[in-house]
Amino acid sequence: xxxxxxLTVKQKTKGAASDQMxxxxxxxxQGRNALIGLGSNINPESNLVKAKxxxxxxxxxxxxxxxxxxxxxxxxxxxxxxxxxxxxxLETRLEPLExxxxxxxxxxxxxxxxxxxxxxxxxxxxxxxxxxxxxxTDRLVLPHPLLHQRAFVLVPLLGVDPDWRHPISGLPARExxxxxxxxxxxxxxxxxxxx
Ligand code: AMP
Numbered sequence: 001x002x003x004x005x006x007l008t009v010k011q012k013t014k015g016a017a018s019d020q021m022x023x024x025x026x027x028x029x030q031g032r033n034a035l036i037g038l039g040s041n042i043n044p045e046s047n048l049v050k051a052k053x054x055x056x057x058x059x060x061x062x063x064x065x066x067x068x069x070x071x072x073x074x075x076x077x078x079x080x081x082x083x084x085x086x087x088x089x090l091e092t093r094l095e096p097l098e099x100x101x102x103x104x105x106x107x108x109x110x111x112x113x114x115x116x117x118x119x120x121x122x123x124x125x126x127x128x129x130x131x132x133x134x135x136x137t138d139r140l141v142l143p144h145p146l147l148h149q150r151a152f153v154l155v156p157l158l159g160v161d162p163d164w165r166h167p168i169s170g171l172p173a174r175e176x177x178x179x180x181x182x183x184x185x186x187x188x189x190x191x192x193x194x195x
Contacts, residue, residue, distance in 0.1 A: 031062060031091035032131040034099060035161060037144065037153050039124040041074065044084035047110055047123045049194065052088065054106045060093040061102065067156030069188040075150065076118035084188060087128065087156035096130045100140050103127065128153060132167040143167050148176045 036055070040047040048069065056063050067087040074080045092099055103125040110123045128144045135142040147153045148166055154177040157164060164173045 031093050034090055034092055034130045035128040035157060036088045037126040037128045038086045039083050040122060041081045041083040041120050042122045048084055048086060050110055051106055051123050058102050062091045063088055064091055065089040065160040067159040069194055070152060070156055071186050071188050072152040080120050085152045087160050089160040096140055100127060134167050151180050
């Protein structure tokens with residue numbers, strides 16, 4: 001799969017594979033970079049914006065870049081509404097488990113219910129990568145164990161971090177994406193919503 005096909009004309013003429021980049025002014029001293037995957041298929045526009053805003057206000061978290069929103073077919077359990085997915089690159093002073101705790105609090109604040117595996121969800125927040133750390137505990141696995149298999153993660157990830165490499169295999173995200181079967185995915189044009 002060629003991620004360039006998901007870029008708008010505007011982005012192509014800018015010549016950058018990266019999505020909306022924010023200023024790094026005010027970045028946290030001694031912060032670590034982390035990549036967060038966001039997904040929702042229940043009022044997805046509203047829930048993704050709320051999650052983004054809560055992340056931006058969270059103490060110790062400084063968002064650096066927001067990917068575009070992508071509409072994607074549900075994965076695993078297909079008889080449900082389409083998802084909107086995005087990736088946020090952030091800098092954080094939080095330790096990995098603290099960051100996971102913050103994401104889970106945000107999920108709870110947005111009313112996430114875990115009714116069934118792969119089922120509809122108000123919001124799903126995953127730590128895709130935390131500074132290249134490789135970790136395997138009961139609560140947290142880093143990098144996220146499924147990220148290299150999912151186009152709906154890799155495409156927005158490339159938008160915020162085009163040079164990212166998988167911490168275990170060392171393979172660039174672009175190469176990982178090229179190995180995946182094509183999937184139905186379309187960028188969502190909602191600049192006012194996400195900006
Ligand atoms: P999910 O239902 O996909 O949101 O999975 C949530 C569970 O995955 C939680 O119990 C987390 O403790 C666990 N988990 C393990 N690794 C991660 C990760 N990298 N990001 C988010 N949740 C994780």
